[in-house]
Amino acid sequence: MTTGDPIVIVGAALTGGTAAAALRHEGFDGPITLIGAEPRHPYERPPLSKSLLRGETPFDEALVNPEASYADEGIELRLGMRATAIDPRRRRVTMHDGEEVPFERLLLATGARNRRFPIPGLDLPGVHALRTVEECEAIRADADSGSRAVVAGMGFIGSEVAASLRRLGVEVTAIDGGAVPLERVLGPEVGRVLAGIHRDHGVRLVSNDRLRAFEGSGRVECAVTASGERLGCDFAVVGLGVEPATELAVAAGLQVDNGILVDARFRTSEEGIFAAGDVANLDHPLFGRRLRVEHWQNARKQGRAAALAMLGAGAPFDEVPWFWSDQYDHNIQYAGHHTEWDDFVVRGSLDDRSFLGFYRKDGRVQSVVGMNRGSDVLQAAALIRSGGLADPDLLRDDDLPVRSLGGAEAAHGGPHP
Numbered sequence: 149m150t151t152g153d154p155i156v157i158v159g160a161a162l163t164g165g166t167a168a169a170a171l172r173h174e175g176f177d178g179p180i181t182l183i184g185a186e187p188r189h190p191y192e193r194p195p196l197s198k199s200l201l202r203g204e205t206p207f208d209e210a211l212v213n214p215e216a217s218y219a220d221e222g223i224e225l226r227l228g229m230r231a232t233a234i235d236p237r238r239r240r241v242t243m244h245d246g247e248e249v250p251f252e253r254l255l256l257a258t259g260a261r262n263r264r265f266p267i268p269g270l271d272l273p274g275v276h277a278l279r280t281v282e283e284c285e286a287i288r289a290d291a292d293s294g295s296r297a298v299v300a301g302m303g304f305i306g307s308e309v310a311a312s313l314r315r316l317g318v319e320v321t322a323i324d325g326g327a328v329p330l331e332r333v334l335g336p337e338v339g340r341v342l343a344g345i346h347r348d349h350g351v352r353l354v355s356n357d358r359l360r361a362f363e364g365s366g367r368v369e370c371a372v373t374a375s376g377e378r379l380g381c382d383f384a385v386v387g388l389g390v391e392p393a394t395e396l397a398v399a400a401g402l403q404v405d406n407g408i409l410v411d412a413r414f415r416t417s418e419e420g421i422f423a424a425g426d427v428a429n430l431d432h433p434l435f436g437r438r439l440r441v442e443h444w445q446n447a448r449k450q451g452r453a454a455a456l457a458m459l460g461a462g463a464p465f466d467e468v469p470w471f472w473s474d475q476y477d478h479n480i481q482y483a484g485h486h487t488e489w490d491d492f493v494v495r496g497s498l499d500d501r502s503f504l505g506f507y508r509k510d511g512r513v514q515s516v517v518g519m520n521r522g523s524d525v526l527q528a529a530a531l532i533r534s535g536g537l538a539d540p541d542l543l544r545d546d547d548l549p550v551r552s553l554g555g556a557e558a559a560h561g562g563p564h565p
């Protein structure tokens with residue numbers, strides 16, 4: 149890699165925008181091209197379901213880098229342009245208009261998109277998904293004129309949208325497949341707390357049910373559930389999960405399995421092609437398994453780390469995943485990664501909505517969730533990094549600082565088996 153060799157980044161959002169800036173900050177002075185299908189400068193998505201949706205903060209605050217910085221840093225932006233193919237052998241990206249952009253190193257930061265299901269009425273006006281600022285603005289416009297919304301899917305984004313809509317004075321009915329929101333991800337204990345919070349704020353929860361169709365003449369008028377409920381609405385927001393945007397990688401013959409497979413230095417199965425952010429399924433050295441993480445901190449840290457990796461620098465990526473969600477006045481944070489757990493140990497009080505919960509597997513803390521206990525969650529990340537072996541009585545003891553829980557295990561520094 150010499151200074152004249154071009155680096156191309158496909159996907160101009162948090163991962164791509166962070167990587168482009170980091171390349172320059174690390175001293176790379178060759179050509180950088182950042183290609184993005186969205187017409188906007190790279191922006192962060194968390195405000196779309198929170199402050200931006202409620203009209204509390206301007207779009208500019210969501211920008212990944214100041215707009216002028218791209219020209220200042222000599223980063224060529226190709227916004228509103230879709231890459232349609234990659235040729236790993238000829239080292240070219242083909243754009244939707246047929247133009248070819250040469251690269252020496254390529255970063256795929258194509259992120260994720262909302263999953264689409266064959267649900268009748270999904271295309272009716274007034275039925276929204278939420279991934280882009282335009283979709284946020286469309287929901288906001290409907291919230292200004294409509295009084296009743298259906299939210300389908302109470303994952304993090306659905307839950308945040310429900311909370312923001314309530315703040316805007318909209319009546320919300322939420323359909324969820326679980327008995328309580330986020331049950332599959334965070335377990336029934338935390339789900340019950342979340343259900344209580346949403347009910348306290350006036351959300352009608354339709355649980356253990358699922359969306360079957362939207363109906364309306366010319367515009368959505370009601371949502372029909374599998375159990376036959378008919379929920380009248382002026383508009384609806386569907387949040388049924390996302391899928392990684394891997395089509396370029398698949399067509400180019402890269403290895404893909406729930407995201408683009410990369411090693412801990414973001415290298416795909418093709419020499420010179422890297423992937424990071426929501427789209428990357430990374431072989432995680434700390435957890436000893438593959439992780440594809442769909443969160444802000446991961447995108448930001450991976451964007452920077454992938455830039456270093458493309459320059460042949462940096463260390464294997466072994467960050468403990470962390471994310472937050474804001475719902476009403478409650479801040480929820482999570483660190484670590486679990487797929488299943490043996491027990492859930494709580495310190496603090498679920499009833500008081502102030503707690504830290506530890507997900508343990510084989511006696512080890514794999515992950516933690518905190519409500520209104522952000523600093524505890526960050527401290528618990530050290531326990532997870534250290535290997536996480538901890539006595540449930542100590543975990544429960546609110547008089548013991550979380551930072552002291554790493555103990556002897558931390559001193560030995562052994563990661564997960």
Ligand SMILES: Cc1cc2nc3c(=O)[nH]c(=O)nc-3n(C[C@H](O)[C@H](O)[C@H](O)COP(=O)(O)OP(=O)(O)OC[C@H]3O[C@@H](n4cnc5c(N)ncnc54)[C@H](O)[C@@H]3O)c2cc1C
Nearest residue numbers: 159161162163185193194231259260425426442443444471
């Ligand atoms: C409403 C909302 C709220 C969120 N809130 C939180 C939160 O509170 N906390 C948290 O931790 N995380 C949150 N997230 C998740 C976080 O925003 C994502 O993890 C992050 O956006 C991932 O960044 P990314 O750059 O990897 O991918 P993306 O943000 O998905 O961006 C990928 C970009 O690539 C572009 N692209 C794809 N294919 C092509 C192509 N062929 N050619 C050109 N461009 C292409 C896409 O158009 C897109 O702009 C939220 C997400 C959403 C949608």
